[in-house]
Amino acid sequence: MKKLFVSLLFCGAAMSAMAQRAKVSSAEENLKGEKFDAAKADIEAALANEKTKDDAKTWYVKGKIYESLASKNKSSEDALVAYESFKKALEINPKMPEALLEMQNRMFNVYATVGNAGYANLNEQKWDSAYGYFQKAVEIRDYYNKKNLGGSIPTDTAMVFYTGYAAQQAGKKDDAFNFLKEAVKLRYKGEPALLVVLAQQYEERGDNANWIATIDTAKVWFPNDKRFNDMEMLYYSKTGKTNELISMMEKKVNENPSDFALVLDYAIRLDNVANPRDEKGADIAKPANYDELMNKAEAAYKKALELKPEDATANFQLGALYFNRAVAFNKELNALDSKQLSSPKAKELQTKVQSLMDQSLPFFEKADAGFSAQGQLEASDKRTYESCLYALQKIYAIKSQPDKVAAVKKKLESL
Structure with missing residues (x-):
């Protein structure tokens, strides 16, 4: 059992x-x-x-x-x-x-x-x-x-990219960086955003060599995407390579002479290169080719106004170019001692100041009319309009036109 x-x-x-x-x-x-x-x-x-x-x-x-x-x-x-x-x-x-x-x-x-x-x-x-x-x-x-x-x-190359893109959007930049680099190695060409985001990552990391290399790759893979031309200009601007920047913009303007926004941007960049400022906004030494840059900027502003004569920003910018040159000559004039105030040099400076003020006035007045007609202004346009009104107030005061000074003051107060 x-x-x-x-x-x-x-x-x-x-x-x-x-x-x-x-x-x-x-x-x-x-x-x-x-x-x-x-x-x-x-x-x-x-x-x-x-x-x-x-x-x-x-x-x-x-x-x-x-x-x-x-x-x-x-x-x-x-x-x-x-x-x-x-x-x-x-x-x-x-x-x-x-x-x-x-x-x-x-x-x-x-x-x-x-x-x-x-x-x-x-x-x-x-x-x-x-x-x-x-x-x-x-x-x-x-x-x-x-x-x-x-x-x-x-390996799904699209998924590699979108993994990186989702990580980027979720604020996980280091994770995104690795996936985006892998997607480029896999030569994923389905989305230009891959190279836009990766270039921005290199820019933020201060890796200028890979920043411009990524932009170069993007221009080959996506030749018709204008964002990469803009990114290239930003690269040259931020890295202080102004000659390359100006040459590139001249080429773009010559290829697209009827593109108002491009022509105006070119003029503004020339103006900024000619009149550099430090991080606090104070003027610093002018470049050796200052006069050449200013002449090119003036010509470009005029070209922009041929394309859009009533544009408020373009009118303000050209007016400001003349006005700022007048201010610079006026500083020279004020630096002369009392014995020199009746000298030929003083008279020459006075003539230049008066002439440039007169040149700037009609452009400021057109800008004033243009901004006034727009009604509610964006913050950046509002700042530009304020600058325009301050300049007009000074010019009218120099010309002894108190009624116009008072009218401009009211506009400033309303802003």
Whole structure:
């Protein structure tokens, strides 16, 4: 009896293990018939049993169930359950036959489902969530590819870029930087924004060599995107390479002589290069080619006004060019001692001041009319208009026109 009893115990244990393995087989059968609830119940029963919970096949079948659900319902949550289940199966048996035969397609479906969740969140501008899903998709791809199971998930260059873009938008700039650099190495050309954002990153990091190299790449890949020309000009401006900047702008103006905004920008840049200021806005030493730059700026302002004669900003800028030169000559005049005030040099300076003030006046008056007609002004235009009115007030005062001085004062008070 004792031997029979022991034999029965062993038989009972074997029967129990067989029953649980039958649950795994039943789960597979239910999966084939798309009886997902039954399949999930069966596999959870197998996982609750000591005899089958550490069996690679059990975890692999769970992965298949949730991978099928993920593909059917486009569910990232199910896809992530499938991923963890497949990982567990491979942890128990790294070379299980089923993995070698069919895991590539299943793992790709998991990867794609998670990646698509990233795109969905990206479209809704949920940057943190989008970045999280993209990161997970990259993890899934890299995990499977390192297993050497006879296949691989190819790198989606677009996803590499969008992972970086989502990270950038989420404020994770260091993470973004790495993904964006990888996307460039992969020669992703689907979005010019890749090189816009990467160039900005290099600029912020003070890496001038890679900043201009990225802009150069962008101009080759996207020759019709004007943003990269603007970025190139910003590079030359911020790095103090004014000769290169001016040469480039001259080329652009010659190629686009009817582009008012471009011509005006060129004139303003020439003006700024000729009249440099420090970080506090104070005047610093003029360049050696000051007169040449100012003559070019004057000609460019006039060209802009030929294109748009009534433009308030262009009129103000040309008026300011003459006015500021008058101020500079007036400083020279005031620096003369009393004995020199009747000298030929003093008379020459007085003539220049008067002539330049007279030249500036009609442009300031046109600018005044233009800004007044606009009604509500943007903050930058408002500051320009204030400068215009202050200049007019001084000119009218010099010309002894108190009524006009009072009228301008009212306009200033209204601002």
